[in-house]
Amino acid sequence: MTLDNLRVGHSAVITNIYNKATERRRLFDLGILPGTRIENVMSSPLGDPIAYRVRSSVVALRREQARLIEIEE
Amino acid sequence: MSTQVETLNQCGSCASSCHHTAQLTKLGIKIRNWDYTVALAGNPNTGKSTIFNQLTGLNQHVGNWAGKTVSRAEGAFNFNDKKFKLVDLPGTYSLLSTSVDEEIARDFILFGKPDVTVVVADATRLERSLHLVLQVLEITNRAVVALNLMDEAKRNDLTIDVRELTRELGIPVVSMSARRGEGVTELLTAIEKVSLNAFPAQARQLRYGDKKLESAIETLTSNLRETFDDLPNVRWVALRLLEGDESIINAVRTGTLGTMKTETSLRQLTLSEAR
Numbered sequence: 429m430t431l432d433n434l435r436v437g438h439s440a441v442i443t444n445i446y447n448k449a450t451e452r453r454r455l456f457d458l459g460i461l462p463g464t465r466i467e468n469v470m471s472s473p474l475g476d477p478i479a480y481r482v483r484s485s486v487v488a489l490r491r492e493q494a495r496l497i498e499i500e501e
Numbered sequence: 502m503s504t505q506v507e508t509l510n511q512c513g514s515c516a517s518s519c520h521h522t523a524q525l526t527k528l529g530i531k532i533r534n535w536d537y538t539v540a541l542a543g544n545p546n547t548g549k550s551t552i553f554n555q556l557t558g559l560n561q562h563v564g565n566w567a568g569k570t571v572s573r574a575e576g577a578f579n580f581n582d583k584k585f586k587l588v589d590l591p592g593t594y595s596l597l598s599t600s601v602d603e604e605i606a607r608d609f610i611l612f613g614k615p616d617v618t619v620v621v622a623d624a625t626r627l628e629r630s631l632h633l634v635l636q637v638l639e640i641t642n643r644a645v646v647a648l649n650l651m652d653e654a655k656r657n658d659l660t661i662d663v664r665e666l667t668r669e670l671g672i673p674v675v676s677m678s679a680r681r682g683e684g685v686t687e688l689l690t691a692i693e694k695v696s697l698n699a700f701p702a703q704a705r706q707l708r709y710g711d712k713k714l715e716s717a718i719e720t721l722t723s724n725l726r727e728t729f730d731d732l733p734n735v736r737w738v739a740l741r742l743l744e745g746d747e748s749i750i751n752a753v754r755t756g757t758l759g760t761m762k763t764e765t766s767l768r769q770l771t772l773s774e775a776r
Binding site for chain 1: 594595597625626627628629632
């Protein structure tokens, strides 16, 4: 399952990150790594972007970015 | 000298913290003949500018949003008869920069050769902040962690074992609530100690434990040392080359690596390469 399918209020553990280059680097810098627990906190009115809680911070990701992050509930 | 400067005692707005910071003289923008340069780094929105204003008496715009400080601001202060230049850097999550303001911060820590780098960490988001701390420690061991927003942390029932953190990182860690002026003297004392090389411990440095990687790093660092003899952080540069960091590769290729002393040169280089 990928992160964009995680429902609001649910959390999961990241298993793989397929984002490329600087975007991948950025995710790592924000503490988004394989093995990290991530929670869908809320979704914007149009459903994109989505706010995720990770390591006590809230980070917004676009759906196309979240689609490349594999999770396990 | 003392007639020109605004001492803390004359500063009505911070009367409450007077007795804590008795040996501090805020010098504002009177930056001349400083003994030590101190860089102020940290994640966005962790209170860097608040600390900057506390120490210099300046009024850098403080705001509760990320990306507020887009260029660096400079000020000065006097502590225990030593003059310090303080450089407030834009907030950054990483030194492996992807944006212009992050590059300003990275270049200054790398090539500005500050005597002390203070990494301001958010006590309520410690894990994320420590990432940058470890990156800074890959470049320099002359660093201090200002564990800011401790009042917030307390409100969220978080306790942080500062002594253990100091031991693990091998550099001074100071608890602060900068907006209340708490921890300022402790921070100044730590900055002074590190400037004087008086802090005994050893900074934690990441070792990747991979033989192939370490031997590649070794080959590169000795080559780099031959070409750029006054580079203070060859290991870091070697790691970036192995990672494929374009701006560093270009700087090595054009031979400008050791000469990048301003915050703009790397950027200009990257821009001209892109054209």
